[in-house]
Amino acid sequence: MPVKRALAKKYTSSPVSGMGDLFGDPELPAGFRYIPYVISTADEKSLVQRFKKLPLKPFEFHGHQGNRRIYTFGHRYVFAGQEPRADASIPDYLLPLTDVASQISGVPAEAFEQFMVTEYAPGAGIGWHRDRPSYEDIVAVSFLAPCTLRLRRRAGEGWERRSAHVQPRSVYLLHGPVRNSWQHSIAPMDVLRYSVTLRTFRPGRNSSSD
Numbered sequence: 001m002p003v004k005r006a007l008a009k010k011y012t013s014s015p016v017s018g019m020g021d022l023f024g025d026p027e028l029p030a031g032f033r034y035i036p037y038v039i040s041t042a043d044e045k046s047l048v049q050r051f052k053k054l055p056l057k058p059f060e061f062h063g064h065q066g067n068r069r070i071y072t073f074g075h076r077y078v079f080a081g082q083e084p085r086a087d088a089s090i091p092d093y094l095l096p097l098t099d100v101a102s103q104i105s106g107v108p109a110e111a112f113e114q115f116m117v118t119e120y121a122p123g124a125g126i127g128w129h130r131d132r133p134s135y136e137d138i139v140a141v142s143f144l145a146p147c148t149l150r151l152r153r154r155a156g157e158g159w160e161r162r163s164a165h166v167q168p169r170s171v172y173l174l175h176g177p178v179r180n181s182w183q184h185s186i187a188p189m190d191v192l193r194y195s196v197t198l199r200t201f202r203p204g205r206n207s208s209s210d
Helices: 043-050 095-106
Strands: 031-033 057-061 062-071 075-078 083-086 111-122 126-129 135-143 149-154 157-164 171-174 183-186 193-201
Touching: 043 135, 043 193, 057 183, 062 126, 095 111, 095 135, 095 171, 095 193, 111 149
Parallel strands: none
Antiparallel strands: 031 171, 057 062, 062 111, 075 083, 111 193, 126 183, 135 171, 135 193, 149 157, 149 183
16 A cells, blocks of 8 residues: 655755765765755744654554654554564655655655654664665665764674764765664753654565565
């Protein structure tokens, strides 16, 4: 069953000087892209007020609760079955973020079928992980506060590590090698932060096959 979408206006973007792999930083893995300040401070403020009204709940995984809170639109994982299932329709105020996601990824806006709003209170972060194999491209938009996105992959008996400083109102993409071969995490926050994560499905693993 297709995800329901409402009509929505575009966000007002702040000036963007260009698009690139963190402006050509050779130290970051292939497939990582970053654009700063993709939305205005006014739109950021409006969205954060919306996020604060959502019925956010602690993230749960196999009976364990994380220290961040989330709400998912479009599709969510029911971990008993390990497959995404249709969930709440995507609200109109989030849909302009598909244009942001399409800009950085080159993927059509309508391909993004899951939107996860995450609240990081002081002390909250994300542990090391790779996203579920049903999903392909991962795009995240950051709000209110900067964060450190940490990346690692196996290198012999140890780890090769990289990190990126993500500013509020910016967007980053995990695609290809960085999506499939690297794990990522977010360092615990000192102040309140929100993010919206948008995901596409891998071919053959879309909503009609679940």
